[in-house]
């Protein structure tokens with residue numbers, strides 16, 4: 001790709017079994033970028049070939065059976081697991097570090113296919129992911145060198161790609177997502193100014209692979225019966241081949257009524273037909289389980305939002321496995337729903353690209369790392385500066401319309417909706433501990449500190465009203481005052497500094513000339529956006545001096561982040 005390639009507007013569906021990337025084309029439409037092998041989705045599988053080479057995608061998936069100890073799959077299941085670490089060739093990797101390898105490979109393929117630079121992107125996450133898992137996902141992006149301009153729940157992305165993001169009325173939508181290895185039912189409300197997940201239920205060990213497995217059992221049974229020999233059960237290569245055949249047969253049975261299967265083994269061959277009806281019969285218990293979970297989601301919805309069930313206006317099918325005709329039939333039979341099916345395995349990525357476009361509609365300019373205004377959507381990766389005033393919003397929209405090809409009003413409608421989440425860890429600032437004798441006596445050493453948690457865990461974010469507190473200086477004539485922002489470190493909230501993790505600290509400077517008395521008030525205000533970005537504004541009222549800074553709720557601590565960077569630095573990623 002040339003140096004001058006245009007920066008593209010990208011969305012990435014970082015899936016449990018498959019990942020996909022979409023970008024906004026010249027016509028303002030989200031399209032899928034194909035990978036190096038020409039495929040629309042890439043297996044989320046990583047193969048550590050040697051000290052320096054890593055293979056991601058189809059080849060890695062095919063290697064899984066041959067070199068299981070060097071292959072990682074289903075890494076998404078570990079994204080919230082703080083203790084998770086894997087070692088390959090003497091180097092350690094966290095779950096975000098491993099995910100970053102998938103992101104690196106899919107973005108490389110997407111850049112080549114789209115002819116656009118992928119410097120920023122929106123990444124999707126399951127609706128049940130908390131802020132911590134979202135932070136881990138964001139950090140995976142960072143480790144892959146991608147600036148993550150938004151993290152979006154998958155069902156929300158799906159709704160956007162189904163064209164439901166630009167309605168001017170509030171809509172309640174149910175998303176039935178049956179992928180390769182997970183199943184989720186989510187009810188979301190797309191309001192005019194907020195998007196709220198009303199109910200989520202799922203089984204993260206249920207997916208297309210279970211349908212494959214049922215078919216494999218059936219095929220092995222037929223082969224054994226026809227050949228009068230069950231030695232195939234011990235032949236790993238033959239069984240792997242049957243798995244591949246079963247997945248293909250399953251997919252074809254979504255279009256055809258029957259499919260011929262031929263299996264050769266130890267000099268003989270077994271030939272038989274599998275009909276769709278047979279396949280549906282042998283997998284009925286799996287489909288029934290998804291219906292049961294859908295009922296549970298509706299029960300949970302009823303409990304919290306009794307009016308919402310009757311308001312469900314659209315039922316969307318997402319995930320490759322929802323292509324099985326039996327899915328829509330069961331939803332019709334059981335609930336009377338006419339579920340919509342359109343590009344179910346690509347809808348999430350496409351919706352993410354649309355969400356990315358909406359984010360662009362809020363960006364006034366891009367800045368280089370030195371704070372200089374960058375040359376628009378061209379050139380090196382740069383940091384977005386989001387619009388704050390009405391005038392800035394207008395010019396951001398005009399610019400995004402020009403650059404994405406999407407309609408200004410649509411961008412505005414999509415961008416105006418805040419996604420409501422919940423704060424995973426309490427956040428607070430360090431204060432002088434006035435319960436300690438001599439806390440304000442400078443001769444007794446430094447001021448004893450503790451963390452006052454101003455915003456408790458579980459608080460809805462973005463914060464509608466900023467959290468405020470008035471702190472106090474300990475000693476008279478302080479020349480500077482440090483304001484330190486902390487987050488709860490473990491699962492239990494504790495006030496000791498050691499039970500918390502520092503996010504960021506800055507000083508209010510230039511106070512010596514004001515001769516502030518001891519116990520002078522310092523006003524501190526915290527705001528938290530939907531992505532967990534905490535903004536701090538601390539002010540000394542007498543002098544008017546203040547300090548502003550921001551920091552993010554994090555998943556990886558600084559040491560682990562550095563270790564991951566070092567581990568990743570020596571690797572080359574290939575497909």
Ligand code: AMP
Pocket residue numbers: 015017018041178179180181207208209247250251252254318319320321322323324344345
């Ligand atoms: P996803 O994680 O959304 O990419 O879904 C992948 C799963 O969808 C895999 O189990 C695929 O075998 C399955 N799948 C893809 N296409 C079809 C199809 N036409 N019929 C049935 N299952 C399919």
